[in-house]
Amino acid sequence: MDLNELIIRKPTSDDDLEKIAELLYNTDPYIYPYWFETLDKCKKELTPLLLEKNFFFALDHLYITIDSNNNDIIGVICILDKNDDLSYDYSELKKKNERYKFTIENYIEGLIEEVDNADFAYISNVCVDANYRGKHIGKTMLNYVIDIYKKKLYDYIVLDVLAENPGAIKLYQNLGFEQFTEVFQGFNDPTKKRPDVFSMKTK
Numbered sequence: 001m002d003l004n005e006l007i008i009r010k011p012t013s014d015d016d017l018e019k020i021a022e023l024l025y026n027t028d029p030y031i032y033p034y035w036f037e038t039l040d041k042c043k044k045e046l047t048p049l050l051l052e053k054n055f056f057f058a059l060d061h062l063y064i065t066i067d068s069n070n071n072d073i074i075g076v077i078c079i080l081d082k083n084d085d086l087s088y089d090y091s092e093l094k095k096k097n098e099r100y101k102f103t104i105e106n107y108i109e110g111l112i113e114e115v116d117n118a119d120f121a122y123i124s125n126v127c128v129d130a131n132y133r134g135k136h137i138g139k140t141m142l143n144y145v146i147d148i149y150k151k152k153l154y155d156y157i158v159l160d161v162l163a164e165n166p167g168a169i170k171l172y173q174n175l176g177f178e179q180f181t182e183v184f185q186g187f188n189d190p191t192k193k194r195p196d197v198f199s200m201k202t203k
């Protein structure tokens with residue numbers, strides 16, 4: 001694919017929001033299936049939330065990549081920094097079910113607190129449509145977003161990647177990200193001897 005045929009921009013409410021929800025769901029094989037159970041449920045429940053102001057995955061916190069040949073959305077990145085308003089009130093969502101409550105309290109609220117106090121930007125999601133992988137679209141999207149945040153004079157950009165995702169780790173290393181810590185949550189190894197997640201940052 002000719003990378004000049006890609007359009008990278010922030011999404012609007014006129015875009016295919018279900019497709020954006022689908023790409024967000026596909027960024028991680030644990031959190032989103034745990035949270036929403038199925039892709040269909042995710043599309044139904046996450047899609048309207050994307051329009052909520054100050055929500056973690058609000059449109060303003062996302063970049064999408066479009067194939068200009070067919071106008072399909074083929075990639076998404078969610079990136080946050082302390083200038084983003086992340087003050088969405090999660091209390092109604094928490095009441096909906098235990099899974100939301102658990103995920104929001106342990107995952108999203110923890111990240112929001114970290115980002116709010118930090119001098120770095122945080123990439124929380126990167127996903128390329130499965131039919132378009134291996135064509136340097138992920139690398140192009142990331143370079144685009146990294147350039148924007150470098151101009152905002154952030155010292156560095158942080159992201160977390162599953163230890164079992166060597167392809168993504170290689171991609172990030174090629175872009176200059178280095179591992180600075182590892183997290184043992186016991187997803188893969190209940191004895192917590194093997195790390196589940198690596199935190200990486202740009203130099």
Ligand SMILES: CC(C)(COP(=O)(O)OP(=O)(O)OC[C@H]1O[C@@H](n2cnc3c(N)ncnc32)[C@H](O)[C@@H]1OP(=O)(O)O)[C@@H](O)C(=O)NCCC(=O)NCCS
Binds near residue numbers: 125127136139165166
């Ligand atoms: C990870 C992901 C975003 C990569 O996007 P992509 O467009 O397929 O990756 P690119 O083609 O831009 O890869 C750029 C470089 O990264 C490395 N890389 C990317 N995917 C790789 C893989 N599966 N295996 C080995 N290396 C890989 C390669 O070095 C590659 O360069 P090369 O092709 O010149 O060798 C994509 O595979 C994806 O969406 N996966 C599912 C969601 C996910 O895992 N997201 C990351 C969560 S942290």
